[in-house]
Amino acid sequence: MKLEKTTSISDRSLCKNMVYSELCASMSGLYFGFDQLPSINSCVLSQGTFDGVHKGHQKVLQSLVDTARTLNLPSVLLTFHPHPRSVVKTHTDKIELINSIEEKAERILNIGVDYVLVLEFTTEISQLSPEQFVTEILISKLNIKNILVGYDHRFGKNRSGGFQELLQLSSSYNFNVEEIKAKEIDEIVISSTQIRTYLKNGDVEKANDLLGYHYPITGIVIHGNKNGRTLGFPTANISITEKDKLTPKTGAYVGHTVVNGKSYPSMINIGYRPTIDGSNLSIESHLIGVDLDLYDQTIQIQLIDFLRDEIKFNSLDQLKDQLNKDKQKVLEILV
Numbered sequence: 105m106k107l108e109k110t111t112s113i114s115d116r117s118l119c120k121n122m123v124y125s126e127l128c129a130s131m132s133g134l135y136f137g138f139d140q141l142p143s144i145n146s147c148v149l150s151q152g153t154f155d156g157v158h159k160g161h162q163k164v165l166q167s168l169v170d171t172a173r174t175l176n177l178p179s180v181l182l183t184f185h186p187h188p189r190s191v192v193k194t195h196t197d198k199i200e201l202i203n204s205i206e207e208k209a210e211r212i213l214n215i216g217v218d219y220v221l222v223l224e225f226t227t228e229i230s231q232l233s234p235e236q237f238v239t240e241i242l243i244s245k246l247n248i249k250n251i252l253v254g255y256d257h258r259f260g261k262n263r264s265g266g267f268q269e270l271l272q273l274s275s276s277y278n279f280n281v282e283e284i285k286a287k288e289i290d291e292i293v294i295s296s297t298q299i300r301t302y303l304k305n306g307d308v309e310k311a312n313d314l315l316g317y318h319y320p321i322t323g324i325v326i327h328g329n330k331n332g333r334t335l336g337f338p339t340a341n342i343s344i345t346e347k348d349k350l351t352p353k354t355g356a357y358v359g360h361t362v363v364n365g366k367s368y369p370s371m372i373n374i375g376y377r378p379t380i381d382g383s384n385l386s387i388e389s390h391l392i393g394v395d396l397d398l399y400d401q402t403i404q405i406q407l408i409d410f411l412r413d414e415i416k417f418n419s420l421d422q423l424k425d426q427l428n429k430d431k432q433k434v435l436e437i438l439v
Contacts, residue, residue, distance in 0.1 A: 131206065131209060131210070131213075132213075133209070133213045133217075133218065133219055133220060134205075134206070134209040134213070134220045134222070135219060135220070135221050135222065136222045136224075137222075137223065137224070138221075138223075138245050141219065141221055142219075144178050144180075144219075144246070144247075145247065146177055146246075146247045146248070146249050147172070147177055147178045147179065147180045147219075147246055147247070147248055147249065148168060148171050148172035148175060148177050148178070148179050148180070148248070148249060148250040148251075148252070149168075149179075149180045149181075149182055149242065149246060149248045149250070149251050149252070150164065150165070150168045150179075150180075150181055150182070150251065150252040150253065151181070151182040151183070151251070151253065151257070151259070152183065152253075152254070152257065153183060153184075153187065154181065154183060154208060154212065155201050155202050155203055155208065155296065156202035156203060156295075156296055156299055156315060157203060157208055157211035157212055157215075157315075158202075158292075158295050158296065158299060158314050158315045158316060159295065159314060159315070159316045160288065160291050160292035160295050160296075161292060162215060162316060163288065164252065164254075164284055164288065164292070165181070165212060165215045165216075165217055166215060166216070167252060167282075167284075168181070168217060168252050169215060169216040169217055171250055171252065171282070172218070172250075175249065175250065177249060177250075178218040178219060179216070179217045179218045179219070180217070180218065180219045180220075180221055180246060181212050181217050181219070181220050181221070182221050182223065182246075183208070183220065183221070183222055183223075184222070184223050184224070184225035184229075185205055185222050185223075185224060185225065186224075186225060186348070187199050187201065187225070187348060188225050188230065190348070191225050191226065191227060191230055192227075192230050199348040200300060200348065200349075200350040201346060201348045201349055201350060202296070202299055202300065202303075202315075202319075202350055203320075203346075203349075204322050204344070204345055204346030204349055205222060205346065206322055206345070207320050207322055207404075208220075209222075211317070223241075230261065231261050232260060232261060233260050233261050233264070233265075234259060234260030234261075234264055234265025234269045234273070235260075235269075235273060236260070237259055237260045237265065238265075238270070238273050238277065239277065242279075243277050243279075248279050249278075249279055249280065250279065250280045250281075250282060251270065251279060251280070251281055251282070252282045252284065253267060253270065253281065253282075253283065253284065254267075254283070254284045254286075254288075254289040254292075255267055255283055255284065255285075255286045255289055256286075256289055267281065267283055295314050298310075298311075298314060299311045299314050299315060300350060302314075303319060303350055303352040303353070304350075304352065304353055305353055306352065306353035306355055306410040307410070308352065308357065308407045308408065308409055308410050309408075309409055309410075312407075312408070317406075318359070318360070318406035318407060318408055319352070319406065319407045320404050320405070320406050320407075321342065321344065321349070321387060321404065321405050321406075321407070322344070322345060322346075322402065322403070322404045323342035323343050323344040323345055323387070323402070323403070323404075324342070324343050324345065324400065324401070324402055324403075325340045325341065325342060325343075325398040325399050325400065325401050325402075325403055326341050326342070326343045326399070326400075327341070327399060328341035328386070328388065329380070329381075331377075331380050332388065332390065334420075335420065335423065335424045335427065336424065336427075337371075337390045337424075337427050337431075338390065338395055339373070339388035339389060339390045340361065340388060340389050340390075340391065340396075340398045340403060341386060341387070341388045342387045342388065342389070342403065342405065344387065345402075351374065351385070351387070352374060352407065353374070353410070354374050354375035354376065354385075354413075354414045355373075355374060355375060355410060355411065355412060355413045355414050356371065356372070356373050356410075356411040356412050356413075356414070356430055357371075357372040357373070357374065357407045357408070357409065357410055357411055358370075358371070358372070358407075358408045358409040358410075358411055358433070358434050358437050358438065359371075359372045359389070359405055359406050359407045359408050359409075360405070360406045360408065360438075361389045361391050361403055361404070361405050361406075362403060362404040362405075362406065363391075363396065363398065363401065363403050364401075367406075368391040368392065368393070368394055369391075369392045369393070369434060369435065369438040369439065370389045370390060370391050370392060370405065370434070371389070371390045371392065371411070371427070371430050371431055371434045372387075372388070372389045372390075372405050372407065373386070373387075373388050373389075373390075373414075374386075374387050375414040376414070378414060378415070378416035379415075379416050379417045379420065379422075379423045380420075382416070387405070389403075389405045390427075390431075392431060392434065392435065408437070408438070409437060411430055411433060411434070412430070
């Protein structure tokens with residue numbers, strides 16, 4: 105099986121499929137496919153989903169960076185999109201990602217990893233044997249010298265490869281394998297589960313504590329029904345770029361909205377707007393103190409605290425009164 109048939113996808117087509125064409129051109133260090141990745145002679149690599157890039161992940165990634173610097177080699181984090189479970193369909197559970205690709209990449213690169221390489225996960229890739237995966241991807245394309253994996257890391261057809269298989273192949277193909285301690289991996293899995301539970305319950309502060317940053321939601325600003333503007337609270341309505349992104353509990357939140365690198369205090373609503381229509385889920389942010397034309401721009405909201413549950417009011421005047429109270433609470437918390 106030739107690797108080019110499974111992973112060598114044109115940059116533009118992959119970006120279009122992922123709805124990340126703007127991101128492809130703007131985030132230094134993030135690459136989609138081998139034809140985007142700069143030529144490297146060798147590298148230190150870790151591989152996995154790293155969804156959330158929470159405090160447990162950050163320890164592993166820092167180890168990756170430190171090892172690469174010691175060996176004077178670039179560090180690479182290899183991940184796949186879409187999530188492999190959505191392709192092999194071995195689980196019926198809904199996929200709920202803490203991070204979109206761009207949110208994850210931003211965090212990983214900020215830690216100091218040199219390259220985040222995203223490969224499109226396909227049925228063909230899922231059929232590669234462990235040795236084919238190592239030889240055709242890790243060796244032929246990346247020439248790894250060190251790979252850092254967890255004790256429970258699985259790869260290759262039917263997840264038949266693991267740490268022991270990597271050890272066996274390492275002597276034949278001249279690379280080193282480093283295993284992340286079981287205790288650290290277990291802590292990572294537990295943290296990821298807790299973060300998802302906290303977000304679904306509206307416990308944003310607890311989720312943020314495990315993440316080590318404010319929970320982000322990234323998307324493109326689309327046109328809404330402009331009811332917020334009528335009430336004196338214009339909002340940016342966000343269409344999320346990642347279809348499997350976890351949506352937190354419905355309600356009003358305290359947060360920030362990041363536009364072109366600048367952060368604005370915001371009152372954020374996630375829900376069905378029961379006073380107005382109550383039909384479609386929306387995510388919208390009112391940037392306090394500014395009124396910007398954000399249509400078609402990619403922005404990020406960051407949740408800081410849960411403010412209140414979503415309420416159906418008897419009139420728009422009652423809703424407006426509550427929004428004014430929400431605004432004061434947001435300002436008390438943020439300013």
